[in-house]
Amino acid sequence: MPQDKIVASASSAVADVPDGASIAIAGFGVTHSFPCTLTVALRKAGPRHLRLVANSLGENELRSISLVENDQVDSLVVSFSGRAGGGTSSAERMVADGRLQLELCPQGTLVERLRAAGAGIGAFFTRTGVNTAIAEGKEVRRLNGVDHVLETALPVDYSLIRGFRGDRFGNIQFRGNGANFMPAFAKAGRVVIVEVDEVVDEIAPEDVDLPGVFVDRVVRTDLTLPVDFIASQRKAPTTRASYDGRPAWSRAEMAEVAADMLPDPSYVNLGLGIPTLISNYIDGRDIQLHAENGILGYGELAPTDDYDKDIFNAAGEYVRLRPGASFFESVESFEMVRGGHIDVVVLGAYEVDAEGSIANWSRPLVGGAIGGAMDLVASGRDVMVMLTHLSSKGRPKLVRKCGLPLTGARCVTSVVTDIAAMRRVDDTYVVERVAPGFTRDDVVRMTDFPLDFA
Structure with missing residues (x-):
């Protein structure tokens, strides 16, 4: 014994x-x-x-x-x-x-x-x-x-x-x-x-x-731990950029556009940041959301007055469960990803380039935040990236060649920015939607590589 x-x-x-x-x-x-x-x-x-x-x-x-x-x-x-x-x-x-x-x-x-x-x-x-x-x-x-x-x-x-x-x-x-x-x-x-x-x-x-x-x-344990909501869940997702005095899509609107681009049925992984908001726009859809911290089948963000502290997404935000949900450990979660069982991965990023490469971490000499992104883009399945079209300094984030350390090479299949949504078809980005108040010429001018339009 x-x-x-x-x-x-x-x-x-x-x-x-x-x-x-x-x-x-x-x-x-x-x-x-x-x-x-x-x-x-x-x-x-x-x-x-x-x-x-x-x-x-x-x-x-x-x-x-x-x-x-x-x-x-x-x-x-x-x-x-x-x-x-x-x-x-x-x-x-x-x-x-x-x-x-x-x-x-x-x-x-x-x-x-x-x-x-x-x-x-x-x-x-x-x-x-x-x-x-x-x-x-x-x-x-x-x-x-x-x-x-x-x-x-x-x-x-x-x-x-x-x-x-x-x-x-x-x-x-x-x-x-x-x-x-x-x-x-x-x-x-x-x-x-x-x-x-x-x-x-x-x-x-x-x-x-x-x-x-x-x-x-x-x-x-002999500690009583406070339950803290992270900033992204405490505030409304209405933040939006303005370009030349014209308001771009808000983060919530970007999430709704991205959700429309997801196939039914599908298993979808949502990364940190703007992608987590997609969970609010899949109601009634045959989409199972996956997070690398060991959950499959979650839904919308939980309100601050009604949540379960042991049910949270990859951003640490408390979420609801949908029918058919399951829990597991991270090793099994990444088996699902690398094994090709997850159909679409949605990530935030600093840069995406003309070849479909993505950079979403920085400061390689002193640190950074790799998280699970490198594993996610290695899945061999569709990779969608969500980001603002320009940086805070007004520079394009859709660039000819990534200048920051790569998260993955030649893996991006679609992009949703705050002024446009596009898919990469035969090595060319094809724009499918443009935000109200913006024109095709605006999108071309604010992008550092060639575009086509559906």
Whole structure:
């Protein structure tokens, strides 16, 4: 019979973490699913020179960023070195100052590297990151006619994750899409510590989401966490640009145009930013929305007075469920994407070029926010990009050649800006709709590559 794995306190659960340890701390976006009680205890325990593996660092003293700000971390392996919702973080400033080493890793590759470590797989080839800065210095091999990048497994000394319920056998149950990164992060750890909301004597076998064989210690959380709505869900999506005194489509109107371009039936992934608003315009459509944090079949954004804290999209926004919805972990979510089971991916971006390449991350020398975008565009299926037509400085975002680091090469199939909607047909962008108040000549003048018109 396995020993009782319930530990009395978070401080005793992390007491043996030594200086120089590698530690994976799960968590999604800015505030979701972080093991906050364990993180606070680890900060108080004070081990130094840590190697921290995380998707994102979160914010404030309850989450992983606090370990960085407390000078306990020497190096990072992350998908987001900045704030997942945008903006420069203290970690990026430390990287720029030479105080912190950084390795950026696409989200799907990150969870696959962790899963591989737990499965005894030393390395694997993936299409994610081909022709981008992520592939530099790595072996690239052509398999089945497609280039793949070699990625190595990512074992760690300790893993800290969060669950809904745990029992004395170490079995863990998740709630909603709270599983997201948890199984992959757990499987990579030599010592796995799980913080849960509820401790019970035994979880029913059919309710176990992470078997106790992967878990060493279970501790009940002793923090009451505030539920914060991110800015994009607190304000109305009526923001719009104005060009030469003429109002462009608002973000909500762009989302409605983009929704009209989606096929029925289809599985559609919505990325951060403007794309998340599409979920408000699919009612009555045979469209299943997918998010890489482990949810399929969600719908419109939930109001701030009626939501479930364990049901959220890839932007961290609380959402409603539609009939047929399901939850799963991030490894399985990216299997759906890379395996070609998701029909359309919709992303925001800084630039799209004439060849159909996309750039939606920046600051490669000091950090950035890769997230899951590189995995999403490697799907081999349709990629729609939503962005304002011009930058805040009045420069075209539809350019002849991307000047920023690529997220993916020659993958974009359609574009929706705040003045036009277009599809890429036979290497040519064909404009299908133009915003009221704008002409074809306006769209041509504000675009840095040739256009055709339907």
